[in-house]
Amino acid sequence: MTEGAGIRDGDPPDDLTAAEIGMWQAFRNGSVYDLSSGDTVVDDPHGGHPWDEERTVRARIVCWLLLDGPPALAGRVSSLKLVGVRISDTMDLAGGTVVPYVELRGCRFDREVRLPEARFTTLRLVDCAVPRLEAARVHTEGDLHLPRCRFHNGVRLTDAHIGTDLLLNQAIVYRDRSGRSIAADGISVGQDLQAEMLESHGELSLRGASIGVSLSLRGARLVNPYTRLALNAPQLTVGRTLYLTPAGVGSPMLSGRTPARGTRIQRFACQGGVRLDDGRFGDAVDLERARFTFTDDQELSLRRIQTPELRFLGERPERGGVVLSGARVVNLMDRADAWPDPGLLHMGGFTYENLVPRGPFPLERRLEWVAAATAEYNPEPYERLAAVLRNGGEDEDAREVLLAKQRRRRETLPPAAKMWGYAQDWMVAYGYQPGRAAVWMAVLWAASSVAFAYADPPPLKGTEHPTWNPPLFALDLLLPVIDLGQVGFWQLSGAWQWLAAAMILLGWILATTVATGATRMLRRS
Numbered sequence: 001m002t003e004g005a006g007i008r009d010g011d012p013p014d015d016l017t018a019a020e021i022g023m024w025q026a027f028r029n030g031s032v033y034d035l036s037s038g039d040t041v042v043d044d045p046h047g048g049h050p051w052d053e054e055r056t057v058r059a060r061i062v063c064w065l066l067l068d069g070p071p072a073l074a075g076r077v078s079s080l081k082l083v084g085v086r087i088s089d090t091m092d093l094a095g096g097t098v099v100p101y102v103e104l105r106g107c108r109f110d111r112e113v114r115l116p117e118a119r120f121t122t123l124r125l126v127d128c129a130v131p132r133l134e135a136a137r138v139h140t141e142g143d144l145h146l147p148r149c150r151f152h153n154g155v156r157l158t159d160a161h162i163g164t165d166l167l168l169n170q171a172i173v174y175r176d177r178s179g180r181s182i183a184a185d186g187i188s189v190g191q192d193l194q195a196e197m198l199e200s201h202g203e204l205s206l207r208g209a210s211i212g213v214s215l216s217l218r219g220a221r222l223v224n225p226y227t228r229l230a231l232n233a234p235q236l237t238v239g240r241t242l243y244l245t246p247a248g249v250g251s252p253m254l255s256g257r258t259p260a261r262g263t264r265i266q267r268f269a270c271q272g273g274v275r276l277d278d279g280r281f282g283d284a285v286d287l288e289r290a291r292f293t294f295t296d297d298q299e300l301s302l303r304r305i306q307t308p309e310l311r312f313l314g315e316r317p318e319r320g321g322v323v324l325s326g327a328r329v330v331n332l333m334d335r336a337d338a339w340p341d342p343g344l345l346h347m348g349g350f351t352y353e354n355l356v357p358r359g360p361f362p363l364e365r366r367l368e369w370v371a372a373a374t375a376e377y378n379p380e381p382y383e384r385l386a387a388v389l390r391n392g393g394e395d396e397d398a399r400e401v402l403l404a405k406q407r408r409r410r411e412t413l414p415p416a417a418k419m420w421g422y423a424q425d426w427m428v429a430y431g432y433q434p435g436r437a438a439v440w441m442a443v444l445w446a447a448s449s450v451a452f453a454y455a456d457p458p459p460l461k462g463t464e465h466p467t468w469n470p471p472l473f474a475l476d477l478l479l480p481v482i483d484l485g486q487v488g489f490w491q492l493s494g495a496w497q498w499l500a501a502a503m504i505l506l507g508w509i510l511a512t513t514v515a516t517g518a519t520r521m522l523r524r525s
Helices: 002-009 020-027 059-068 362-370 379-391 395-410 413-432 435-452 470-478 495-523
Strands: 032-034 056-058 078-082 087-089 101-107 123-126 172-174 181-185 200-201 203-206 221-223 227-233 241-244 245-248 264-268 269-271 271-273 284-286 289-293 297-300 306-312 322-323 328-335 352-359
Touching: 002 020, 002 264, 002 328, 020 032, 020 059, 056 059, 059 087, 172 181, 181 200, 221 227, 245 297, 245 395, 264 328, 297 495, 352 379, 362 379, 379 395, 413 495
Parallel strands: 032 078, 056 087, 078 101, 101 123, 172 200, 181 203, 200 221, 203 227, 221 269, 227 271, 241 284, 269 289, 271 297, 284 306, 297 322, 306 328, 328 352
Antiparallel strands: 245 264
16 A cells, blocks of 8 residues: 555555554544553653554654554544654654644654644643654744753743644753753743743743743752853843742642642752843732852843842842842832842843832832942932832931931042031031021020120221111131121130131031932922
């Protein structure tokens, strides 16, 4: 019997093995073809137990069924549903259009699976052992499911188009020759990309990827000691939320559910750099309880990301850096102990509108947070924090932040300007505490009034002078510009002349510092 005749009649060709004939009939019937033995150790596709010829089919026959298979039996829909089957040789569907539904569970592939530019309705490989998946520009109308699979030489999904969901939950992926575990640059996923409890050994690359709803890496473990980045996803677009959060081990529903009491929790853990530069996230970037392990030259890079909410609630990284330069966030939810040490945080141009601290975050710690991000003086982080506090009705804290800014700036000035800064700080706190000026004025006025009461200066011009009034004379010296009609009529000499000069100088200092502070407050800086 020829192959063509077999396809037309629905009968299997003569050269098929018994396992392949059974697969052929199950395909026409749309039923599950299960060759598992019932022994969990023997049936483990990732174990070392050999599978004999009785449960082996050739990849060529599988491709034949999917691309040009026999017609379905009457009242049936043809589909390929295999369980516990070994596929020998290379399964190559490159450029093909696969109409039947495909689901393989607990199967073992001897060689790589090649799907470049192939088209599927839905493709599911569940708990399969695959040397490598080569699927650049693959197109599915529905889902692409790869949960619990193990890929020993990486996965390539560059520029793939997934109509609904891409599932990589509990998959284990090892790097290819280029050092990447999953290369999915430019991938488009219509709904969710779920990679919960994923184990990635190499670089997970999602450059320019577009995810319609959410990207979940709950409980994932990304390890890449070979190169700089473990997660490389600049220009990533996520319709809703990026989750780098814990997952419940053993929970039947991992995604988005609170694990039941007693469920073991596995955190998101990353050993290697993370790059999310220029990302766009519709709802949030959630880093709750995330654990990052960096070397000195690695970092969590969030440069220029835009998101309504950043939940910076992970563990403090001991080494490496956190970069938020140019990021734009509406709500910053954070914890005091989540931020790295001074010198490891960079947030020039980082803008946020509201602070939502989780747990105690006193102003002193918040000022340390700003100082940690500015190894050299930069007014912008202080002014941003003050503006956010003021908009939240915390005017007193906002003034403390601006005062801290002036004190930080003072350390960069030359000695003369620094001394002037200390004088402004000591007298009126750079104008942010103007009540100090009134206190100083009252103290100086009282002291000088008492002192001038012991003076008996002669008049400069005979009888053309007012009555000697020590308090009024002292006040006339302290108030610049304003003339109370006392100064200029008396001839002071010796110590009294020096005291008058000191009073005039102190009056100008107080007036200048108050005017400077008033100007700052009017500018709301």
